[in-house]
Structure formats: C-alpha cells, structure tokens
Amino acid sequence: NAGVTQTPKFRILKIGQSMTLQCAQDMNHNYMYWYRQDPGMGLKLIYYSVGAGITDKGEVPNGYNVSRSTTEDFPLRLELAAPSQTSVYFCASGQGFAEAFFGQGTRLTVV
C-alpha cells in the first residue's frame, strides 16, 4: 500500500518557469490537500478538493492552480515560478473530518 505518492522529491526552477507537482493516493480518499511549509512555519493550505471535479482555495492559493479529474490524482500547477514559492510542498489525503495522510514532500527552489 503506497499511500500518498508525490513526485518529484526535489526540483530547482528558474523564475518564470512552470511546473506541475504530482500527487497520487491509493486509499480511495475523497479529500485531498496541498500544503506548503516554509522554514520555521507551520503548514499552510494552498488548495483542497472534496472529490473528483471539486476544488477550492485554501489560505495561500495565489500563484497556483489545481485540478481533480480522478479520485486518485491531485496535481498542483505553478504557472510563473517566483522566489516566494520556494518551499516544501506536501500533498495529503483523507476522509474529511479525521486525520490526513501526507506524502513525503517536494522540496522546490526557485532561483
């Protein structure tokens, strides 16, 4: 049972480049989330989804986009990378009002 799988684990982007962070879960969870963690800070919610075809903004959605075409996948898109998006990104899934299961994270550096 793989749980929540994030790819890539590390990435360096140049300012203005775009990329997609992939997230897949095999637990048939309806809820999926993207968080970012900046140094010394807690996790801040970027976007979340309560099911296929349904997404909503979290605390810090600017500069990001998401889609949820299947229950399993929840990719996060960065369109025009900026240094402020340097962070560690975590994808998570859960059944809602309960604990969420996290992936191992993607460490992104924008230079």
Place this chain on the structure above:
Amino acid sequence: DQQVKQNSPSLSVQEGRISILNCDYTNSMFDYFLWYKKYPAEGPTFLISISSIKDKNEDGRFTVFLNKSAKHLSLHIVPSQPGDSAVYFCAANSGGSNYKLTFGKGTLLTVNP
C-alpha cells in the same frame, strides 16, 4: 492571524521522563484537534486526536488533554524515547463541511539518551 499557536519552538527532555508539548488556539469554532509528528525529509504522520466533547484521549505512551475554556491542549509523552525526537505539529479543524486543518508552527522535541 495565527489561530493555532505553539509558543515553544523547541523542547529537550531526558529519556524516560515526561515530554509535554503545548498548543493554544483562538478560534472557538475549532472542535477537533490533532497532533502530527514529523521527521526530517518526511511528511507529517498522524499521532493522536481529540474531539471537543472529550477532555482527554490516550493511546499508549501518548495522551492529549483539552481544556476548552482555556482554548489549550497539550500532548504528554510518557516515557519519552530517543525515537520520539521530531517536530510535533498541533492542528485544528472546525468540522461541519470544513475539512481544512489549521496547523501551528511546530515544536522540535529532542529526547536525550
């Protein structure tokens, strides 16, 4: 506006002793609280939770206490082990249809052998 606060960035305890990690919250709509543990280069993993209808929940060496009037919760680890050394995040959820966890900044626990 930080709704979940962990005011101690770090805590150091001796193996075998009790570790107490604290968390305060400001949003009175929060009614479900969770603790996550995070090792370096890994994602957070769920540790223990408590609903606002309870004031205590226990799971092995881990106990979470909730004081709703003070808007305060704490995680007790007894006895502490070196493998418990990690960052501990407190998180809160306001339930209903709002399944968004709000996290504190975390407390780095170091358990010394």
